[in-house]
Structures are given as structure tokens and as C-alpha cells.
Amino acid sequence: xxxxxxxxxxxxxxxxxxxxxxxxxxxxxxxxxxxxxxxxxxxxxxxxxxxxxxxxxxxxxxxxxxxxxxxxxxxxxxxxxxxxxxxxxxxxxxxxxxxxxxxxxxxxxxxxxxxxxxxxxxxxxxxxxxxxxxxxxxxxxxxxxxxxxxxxxxxxxxxxxxxxxxxxxxxxxxxxxxxxxxxxxxxxxxxxxxxxxxxxxxxxxxxxxxxxxxxxxxxxxxxxxxxxxxxxxxxxxxxxxxxxxxxxxxxxxxxxx
Numbered sequence: 695x696x697x698x699x700x701x702x703x704x705x706x707x708x709x710x711x712x713x714x715x716x717x718x719x720x721x722x723x724x725x726x727x728x729x730x731x732x733x734x735x736x737x738x739x740x741x742x743x744x745x746x747x748x749x750x751x752x753x754x755x756x757x758x759x760x761x762x763x764x765x766x767x768x769x770x771x772x773x774x775x776x777x778x779x780x781x782x783x784x785x786x787x788x789x790x791x792x793x794x795x796x797x798x799x800x801x802x803x804x805x806x807x808x809x810x811x812x813x814x815x816x817x818x819x820x821x822x823x824x825x826x827x828x829x830x831x832x833x834x835x836x837x838x839x840x841x842x843x844x845x846x847x848x849x850x851x852x853x854x855x856x857x858x859x860x861x862x863x864x865x866x867x868x869x870x871x872x873x874x875x876x877x878x879x880x881x882x883x884x885x886x887x888x889x890x891x892x893x894x895x896x897x898x899x900x901x902x903x904x905x906x907x908x909x910x911x912x913x914x915x916x917x918x919x920x921x922x923x924x925x926x927x928x929x930x931x932x933x934x935x936x937x938x939x940x941x942x943x944x945x946x947x948x949x950x951x
Contacts, residue, residue, distance in 0.1 A: 709733060713849055716841055720834030727841050729849045738845060740817070740838070742828040750828050752819040756850040758797035759842055765793045765804050766839045769815060772806055773832055781810040796864065796873060801890065820890070 713729040713736070726741040738759045741751045754762060772791045788807045795802035801820040807813070815830045830838060863874040873888045883902040900908050 714845065716845075718834065718837050718841065720837065721831050723829070723831070723834075725830075725834070725838065727838065727845070729845050736849060738842060740828060740842075742830075750826050752802070752817055752826060752828050753800075754802075755798050756846060758795060758800070758802065759846055759850075761795050761797065762802065762804075763839055763843055763846070765795060766835060768793060769804060769806055770835060773813070773835075776813075779808060779813055784808055784810070794864065794871075796875070799875075801873075 709732050711731045713731055715726060715728045718725040718727065722745050724743045726739075726743065728739045728741070730737055730739055736756065738754045738756075739751060740754070741749055743749050769791070776790065785808060788809055789805060790808060790813070791806040793804040795804070799821070803816075803818040803820070805816040805818070807816055813832050815832065815835055817828045817830065819826050865872040865874075869891060871890045873886075873890065875886045875888065877884055877886060881901075885900040885902075885905065886897055887900070888897040
């Protein structure tokens with residue numbers, strides 16, 4: 695790593711203040727759950743450390759952590775309704791249920807999975823096209839939930855839930871997910887439309903002054919498609935050879951002749 699990168703990393707670490715840190719041991723994994731503070735505010739960091747020493751981290755704002763807690767309730771409800779783990783009868787690709795959180799320009803995926811040995815929760819954070827995964831055995835879900843809940847109560851009690859922005863609108867089609875996010879900056883309000891396929895995300899931004907024109911063009915495209923389909927499904931008109939009358943072309947059964 696270059697000296698410049700080392701200096702940036704050190705400055706980032708020096709600018710962060712650790713308010714509390716707790717350690718949880720689940721099976722052969724260790725989890726560090728921290729409340730930290732920097733110039734942008736307070737946040738929660740969850741770090742998974744495996745036996746090999748490898749570490750994976752996810753970061754959450756207070757609003758993301760609150761929704762994370764709510765999703766963990768749903769995860770545990772799903773787990774309580776599942777039949778006993780059967781290594782010979784695993785779910786397709788090992789996926790039993792998936793939940794999504796969209797907060798602070800980040801995407802979080804909570805996937806309830808299983809393999810031949812165990813069932814577990816995979817918490818993935820997708821930010822700027824980069825994905826990190828934290829694996830939590832089901833035995834550790836409640837402990838992590840209780841720890842994060844306590845930290846929210848002790849360090850984020852002043853967060854006003856009424857000030858939380860409206861959730862993104864999400865459209866899922868096959869393995870592709872499209873997000874519609876309203877945002878604002880010094881130039882005004884905008885709509886960001888993001889397409890997520892695998893680990894790749896592409897986005898476009900529509901300025902507020904273009905909302906109406908964008909809507910009109912979108913409606914025109916839909917109308918033109920419906921018009922084309924209507925023409926394709928219209929009956930073909932043919933002329934009767936005997937009477938000269940015009941009649942629609944229809945299929946005639948032998949019994950009707």
C-alpha cells in the first residue's frame with residue numbers, strides 16, 4: 695500500500711471516536727459491535743472475525759440499524775416456521791428467505807440460507823458497487839439483535855423517526871432490482887433510478903425540473919406499445935366473394951358449415 699493510502703487510512707481512523715464496543719462469540723466466530731462517531735455523525739459497525747483471522751464489516755446509520763432490528767424479527771419468525779434442517783433436502787441454492795433494506799445510498803440484503811452443515815443469516819452491504827458479507831449462525835441472531843437494540847437506545851435516542859426519508863420504491867424482475875430514490879443536494883431535488891444486477895449497479899439521475907417531461911415521455915412509450923399490440927390483435931377484414939359484403943375473417947368449424 696502506498697504512503698498516501700496509509701496516511702488517508704490513518705487520518706480516517708484518527709477522526710473516528712469509539713463510544714462503545716462489545717464482543718460476542720458464536721460458535722467459532724467472533725463479532726465486534728461498535729458505536730462510532732465521526733464528522734458525519736454516529737454509526738454502528740458490525741465486524742465478523744473468523745478463526746483464520748479474516749474480517750468482514752458492515753456499517754449502519756441509526757435509521758438503517760432500526761430497520762435491521764425489525765428485519766431480524768422477521769428472520770426469526772421465518773426460522774420458527776421451517777421444518778428441521780435436513781442436509782439431504784436443501785433449498786435451491788440454499789436460499790430460504792431474503793429481505794432488503796435501502797438506506798443512506800446503501801443496500802443491505804438479509805439472506806436466510808442453509809448448507810449441508812448449518813442454517814445461517816448472511817448480511818450483505820452493497821455500497822458503490824462493492825459488496826461485503828457478514829455470516830451469522832442462527833444461534834447468534836438474537837444476541838446481535840439485543841446488542842444493537844441496546845446501543846440504539848443508549849446512543850441514538852435523539853433520532854426522530856418522523857424525519858426519516860421515505861423508503862425507496864423497489865421493482866424486482868428476475869435477478870434484476872431497480873430502485874427509485876428521491877434525494878436532494880445544493881442544486882435541488884432529483885430522482886435517482888438505479889439498476890442492480892449481481893454486483894453491478896448503474897444509475898441515472900432525473901432533475902426535478904424534468905420530472906413532468908420524463909413522465910410524459912414514459913407514458914408516450916407505454917401508449918405506443920399498447921397501440922402496436924392493439925393493431926396486432928385486431929381481426930383481419932376480408933371481402934365476401936358472393937355478396938360483396940365486408941366481414942371479419944374468423945375460423946369456421948366443419949360442424950358449423
